[in-house]
Each structure stands twice: as structure tokens, then as C-alpha cells.
Amino acid sequence: xxxxxxxxxxxxxxxxxxxxxxxxxxxxxxxAVFEEIAGRPVRTGFNIHxxxxxxxxxxxxxxxxxxxxxxxxEPLRCPFTGEFxxxxxxxxRYGIAxxxxxx
Numbered sequence: 001x002x003x004x005x006x007x008x009x010x011x012x013x014x015x016x017x018x019x020x021x022x023x024x025x026x027x028x029x030x031x032a033v034f035e036e037i038a039g040r041p042v043r044t045g046f047n048i049h050x051x052x053x054x055x056x057x058x059x060x061x062x063x064x065x066x067x068x069x070x071x072x073x074e075p076l077r078c079p080f081t082g083e084f085x086x087x088x089x090x091x092x093r094y095g096i097a098x099x100x101x102x103x
Contacts, residue, residue, distance in 0.1 A: 006032050016054055033057045
């Protein structure tokens with residue numbers, strides 16, 4: 001696949017597009033787009049949050065956010081009901097903190 005300005009990319013095992021050509025080679029597309037728009041690298045201790053899903057690279061849909069807050073902002077799928085909910089709601093409802101797979 002090809003991004004119109006950044007080069008070609010492939011999806012990794014988790015479905016995130018990673019560039020395999022161009023000046024941002026080996027970077028995730030969302031990070032490269034953010035860095036191009038911001039004119040600087042992503043700050044240490046921060047992630048880029050996709051506000052509209054991992055295949056949306058629109059600059060206005062990307063947000064630089066602290067890693068700790070990023071995890072807390074992501075909805076979780078409840079293993080009991082299948083519904084999506086925030087980690088705080090999961091903990092309030094079930095009395096335990098949700099377990100996350102490490103990235």
C-alpha cells in the first residue's frame with residue numbers, strides 16, 4: 001500500500017501501518033504524519049492517539065498524548081458483555097482493574 005506523500009507501507013501483526021520506504025522508513029504512518037505536521041518528533045513519554053481508528057491518518061484526527069493518559073482514554077471491550085467501556089467504568093462496575101496486553 002502507499003501513502004500519497006510518505007511512501008509505501010505494510011500492516012504489522014496488530015494491523016498498524018508501518019512505512020517501509022522514504023525518509024520515515026520503519027515508523028508508523030500516524031507518527032510520521034504527526035511529525036510532518038508538527039515539524040518535530042513525538043516527545044518522549046508520549047503516544048499518538050488516533051481519534052478515529054488506527055487506519056485514519058488525517059492530521060486533525062491525531063493527538064499527542066501522555067502514555068499514561070493514552071491507555072486510560074482507550075475504550076475496552078468488556079469480556080463479560082462484549083460492550084466497549086472506559087477503564088474507569090470497567091473498574092467501577094466489576095471492582096477490578098482491567099488487564100491490558102503489552103504493546
